[in-house]
Amino acid sequence: MSDQSNQPxxxxxxxxxxxxxxxxxxxxxxxxDLSFENPRAPQSFQVYQTPPSIQISVNVGAHHLxxxxxxxxxxxxxxxxxSDQPLFVVELxxxxxxxxxTVPQEHMRPLLLIEGPRLLFPFARNIIADATREGGxxxxxxxxxxxxxxxxxxxxxxxxxN
Numbered sequence: 322m323s324d325q326s327n328q329p330x331x332x333x334x335x336x337x338x339x340x341x342x343x344x345x346x347x348x349x350x351x352x353x354d355l356s357f358e359n360p361r362a363p364q365s366f367q368v369y370q371t372p373p374s375i376q377i378s379v380n381v382g383a384h385h386l387x388x389x390x391x392x393x394x395x396x397x398x399x400x401x402x403x404s405d406q407p408l409f410v411v412e413l414x415x416x417x418x419x420x421x422x423t424v425p426q427e428h429m430r431p432l433l434l435i436e437g438p439r440l441l442f443p444f445a446r447n448i449i450a451d452a453t454r455e456g457g458x459x460x461x462x463x464x465x466x467x468x469x470x471x472x473x474x475x476x477x478x479x480x481x482x483n
Contacts, residue, residue: 344421344423344424345421345432345436346419347417348417348420349417350416350418350441351415352414352415353416354413355452356412356413357452357455357456358409358411359409361406361407361408365408366457371403372403373402373403374401375401375402375461376399376400376401377400377463378397379471381395381471381472383430383433389420389421390419390421391419391420391437392416392418393416393417393419393433393434394414394415394416395414395416395442396412397413398411398412398413399411399412399453409453409456411452413449413452415445417437417441419433421433431472434471435472436468438466438471439468446462450462450463
């Protein structure tokens with residue numbers, strides 16, 4: 322038994338975002354560039370007296386592709402050293418294509434540079450962990466990144482309002 326009525330079908334237009342929802346959807350995500358360097362292998366696998374120093378830098382960017390589509394990218398550079406000798410270097414450029422819904426112009430940049438990277442980061446973090454593990458080291462599990470603070474620093478450096 323089916324539940325049918327003679328009522329006209331409701332329009333199938335996308336629902337309006339409710340207050341608090343982010344009008345941002347991911348169409349695709351991908352590795353643009355990945356590099357793992359192990360310049361001193363196998364000597365770099367010896368036991369060291371002190372833990373290695375690991376420097377991590379994260380940069381984000383976005384650019385318009387077409388219509389409402391934007392590419393957002395996270396560039397992560399990891400430089401690990403032990404006793405001032407290089408252990409490994411990882412460079413990852415991970416990106417996604419996002420479609421922006423209807424948002425005020427002043428909210429577009431923060432939405433792309435904060436929420437876009439926030440959605441991509443878990444995947445980029447996993448790629449870094451896998452690359453270090455496959456390179457012969459324990460997996461490097463990066464701590465979460467505060468993309469709001471990263472955005473605020475960028476705005477402060479440029480001397481412009483958000």
